[in-house]
Amino acid sequence: xxxxxxxxxxxxxxxxxxxxxxxxxxxxxxxxxxxxxxxxxxxxxxxxxxxxxxxxxxxxxxxxxxxxxxxxxxxxxxxxxxxxxxxxxxxxxxxxxxxxxxxxxxxxxxxxxxxxxxxxxxxxxxxxxxxxxxxxxxxxxxxxxxxxxxxxxxxxxxxxxxxxxxxxxxxxxxxxxxx
Numbered sequence: 001x002x003x004x005x006x007x008x009x010x011x012x013x014x015x016x017x018x019x020x021x022x023x024x025x026x027x028x029x030x031x032x033x034x035x036x037x038x039x040x041x042x043x044x045x046x047x048x049x050x051x052x053x054x055x056x057x058x059x060x061x062x063x064x065x066x067x068x069x070x071x072x073x074x075x076x077x078x079x080x081x082x083x084x085x086x087x088x089x090x091x092x093x094x095x096x097x098x099x100x101x102x103x104x105x106x107x108x109x110x111x112x113x114x115x116x117x118x119x120x121x122x123x124x125x126x127x128x129x130x131x132x133x134x135x136x137x138x139x140x141x142x143x144x145x146x147x148x149x150x151x152x153x154x155x156x157x158x159x160x161x162x163x164x165x166x167x168x169x170x171x172x173x174x175x176x177x178x179x
Contacts, residue, residue, distance in 0.1 A: 004038075006108045010088075011036070011089065013090075014112070014114045014123055014131075015029065015032065015033055015036070015114075015117075015124060015137055015171060018114050018117065019057045020117070021116070021171055021174065021175050022164065022171060023024070024118075024168065024171070025117060025118065025168075025171060026115060026168070027119075028117050028118050028119040029117050031129075032052075032117055032119060032131075035050060035129060036052070036129070038148070039051070042129065042177055043083050043087075043112055044083075044085075044090070044124070045082040045083070045165055049125055049126050049127060050126070050127040051082070051083075051126065051127075051128070051129065052083060052089055052128075052129045052130075052131060053080055053081055053082055053083070053085060053089070053092070053122070053128045053129065053130045053131070054080055054081070054087075054088075054089035054090060054091070054092030054093040054096065054130075054131055054133065054136075055073065055078050055079065055080025055081075055093055055096070055131065055132040055133070055172075056078055056079045056080055056093035056094065056096065056097045056105060056132070056135045057078055057115055057116065057132050057133070057135065057172050057173055057175075057176040058078070058079065058101075058103065058135045058136070058137050058143050059095055059134070059135070059136060059137075059158075059177065060136070060137055060138065060139025061136075061138075061139060061165055063129050063157075063158055063177060064139055064152075064155040064156060064157060064158065064175070065078075065156050065157075065158055065160070065173050066078075066079065066097070066101060066103060066105075066137060066153070066155055066156075067102050067153070067154065067155075067156055067165070068149070068150055068152060068153045068154075069150050069152035069153075069171060070100055071148075071149060071150040073123065076152075076164050076165060077078055077155075077165075077169065078132065078172065079093070079097040079099075079100045079101055079123065080092070080093060080094045080096050080097075080130065081096045081100075088112075088132070089131045089133070090107065090112030090131075090133045092106070093112075093131075093132075093133040093135060094106070097135060098146075099113065099145075099146040099149060100145055100146070100149050100150070100153070101144075101145055101149075101153045102140050102141075102142070102143050102144025102145050102146070102153075103137045103138075103143065103153075104137065104138075104141065105128055105135035105136060105137040106135060106136055106137070107133065107134070107135060107136075108134060108135070108179075110134045111131050113134040113179055114131060114132070114133055114178070115132055115133065115134045115172060115175040115176045116132040116168075116171060116172035116175045117129075117130065117131055117132065118130045118132065118168045118172070121170070132172045132176075134176045134179050158173050158174070158177050160173060
């Protein structure tokens with residue numbers, strides 16, 4: 001089986017077995033499944049304004065969650081973003097965490113753990129089919145965001161204040177903590 005075909009099978013399996021935590025996530029999951037089947041190249045941000053993104057819900061040993069203040073949006077978010085050519089969403093989550101925070105995060109097991117999905121408007125009129133993966137990291141490691149990234153990075157208690165994070169991010173953190 002070719003690498004793209006293996007990726008499609010692996011991603012389809014993750015989406016088929018994912019159990020949404022609430023009705024908003026259930027709607028997002030149904031929409032993602034339909035769009036991934038319909039879009040000719042769902043992983044390529046240049047192929048269509050609607051595309052898959054990979055995000056990380058990064059927890060440390062104390063259960064804190066890693067967030068950064070998005071440089072364009074000005075809001076606190078989980079690390080994540082667009083996939084590079086040939087990249088898998090769960091690998092993008094690891095790469096984006098390193099680029100946006102300087103923290104080396106890893107998948108906690110032998111397989112990536114999809115903990116949450118969300119469909120939302122991205123910048124520049126894009127629609128992001130966001131796949132959020134659980135990652136673990138050392139909460140004492142120094143922050144070192146990459147060039148051009150926001151320097152606002154911090155660890156937060158999992159009970160995120162509604163003024164800090166939207167309902168979808170709070171639900172994703174809750175789902176990650178239950179894993």
